[in-house]
Amino acid sequence: MGYAVEAEALVKEYRMGLLPWRARTIRALDGVDLKVGRGTLFSLLGPNGAGKTTLVKILSTLLLPDSGWARVAGFDVVREANNVRSRIGVVLGGERALYWRLSGWDNLWFFSQLYGIPPREAKRRVKELLEIVGLEEWAHVRVENYSKGMKQRLHIARGLINDPEVLLLDEPTIGLDPKAAREVRSIIRRIVREGRTVLLTTHYMVEAEELSDRVAIISKGRIVAEGPPEDLKSLVGGESVIELKVMGGDRVSMLLERLGGRVISVVERDGARVFRVLVSEPDSFIEALLAELTRINASIRGLDVRSPSLEDVFIKLAGGEGG
Numbered sequence: 001m002g003y004a005v006e007a008e009a010l011v012k013e014y015r016m017g018l019l020p021w022r023a024r025t026i027r028a029l030d031g032v033d034l035k036v037g038r039g040t041l042f043s044l045l046g047p048n049g050a051g052k053t054t055l056v057k058i059l060s061t062l063l064l065p066d067s068g069w070a071r072v073a074g075f076d077v078v079r080e081a082n083n084v085r086s087r088i089g090v091v092l093g094g095e096r097a098l099y100w101r102l103s104g105w106d107n108l109w110f111f112s113q114l115y116g117i118p119p120r121e122a123k124r125r126v127k128e129l130l131e132i133v134g135l136e137e138w139a140h141v142r143v144e145n146y147s148k149g150m151k152q153r154l155h156i157a158r159g160l161i162n163d164p165e166v167l168l169l170d171e172p173t174i175g176l177d178p179k180a181a182r183e184v185r186s187i188i189r190r191i192v193r194e195g196r197t198v199l200l201t202t203h204y205m206v207e208a209e210e211l212s213d214r215v216a217i218i219s220k221g222r223i224v225a226e227g228p229p230e231d232l233k234s235l236v237g238g239e240s241v242i243e244l245k246v247m248g249g250d251r252v253s254m255l256l257e258r259l260g261g262r263v264i265s266v267v268e269r270d271g272a273r274v275f276r277v278l279v280s281e282p283d284s285f286i287e288a289l290l291a292e293l294t295r296i297n298a299s300i301r302g303l304d305v306r307s308p309s310l311e312d313v314f315i316k317l318a319g320g321e322g323g
């Protein structure tokens, strides 16, 4: 049956600077391989600048790769771009692809006509999409009066207007409050239940963990891990995560490593330092740690033990703090 999205060795570089002696290139994608099964939800998880948007743009035929190839809905994104376009929906983050002075209904109608959908079918489709994204009652209100969440839901409806096999969503919940983000996630779930493939980018762990069948962690233009969220978590498997919040933690890092812990991140919070440490025997580790911290007179502000989350995997592999 083939994959909904397939890519191999994709490379994309951006050239910066007009003057030749000042020019430099940024390798946004550095050999990306990808396979997304039909009817599944796949998340690309990565920090800012990892290359997520570049990848989505290539898959949606908006950008050409320098090398490598990709197929979406069975067609090559370079040689068969028209076939790809008619089978995908794209919702890019932060875009203003709606007409704010038109109503939700008029926006969807307009886009349905751009796709050449016959009027009868278009009417039915617009009505159905407004219902899917929960905007029936707002159908005839101008978009400028919509909340951020409602605008994003309408964006998603617009992405579905051509009844696509594959929906590409770039950061679908960015900038939304938690309630609006939850609503968008539940719409995304429904879209997948209906049999479509969704590929989304996010830098929110919870989103990737909660929604996805599979997740790829992307960092500096490379996929550093890929699999179902549970399998990825087992990359730090058998281990527990300890979060230690301590004042003036200069010596603490060394101490944690000496006791057999693996420090995966250190961040400043409220004037204290928060260490996130992977350990295999949490009970004996904490016992030894508390004894040592008391000995060096460290002031502990918090200590927490939990099982690893996707965020821990992400920090370990991508080497950055997640959102």
Ligand SMILES: Nc1ncnc2c1ncn2[C@@H]1O[C@H](COP(=O)(O)OP(=O)(O)OP(=O)(O)O)[C@@H](O)[C@H]1O
Pocket: 014, 015, 016, 026, 027, 028, 046, 047, 048, 049, 050, 051, 052, 053, 054, 055
């Ligand atoms: N048009 C462009 N010109 C030059 N450099 C670019 C351009 N677009 C992206 N880049 C660079 O390419 C790299 C990857 O960017 P990209 O937007 O694909 O990452 P991202 O993972 O989507 O990040 P974000 O979440 O911040 O959008 C970054 O270093 C970025 O600065």
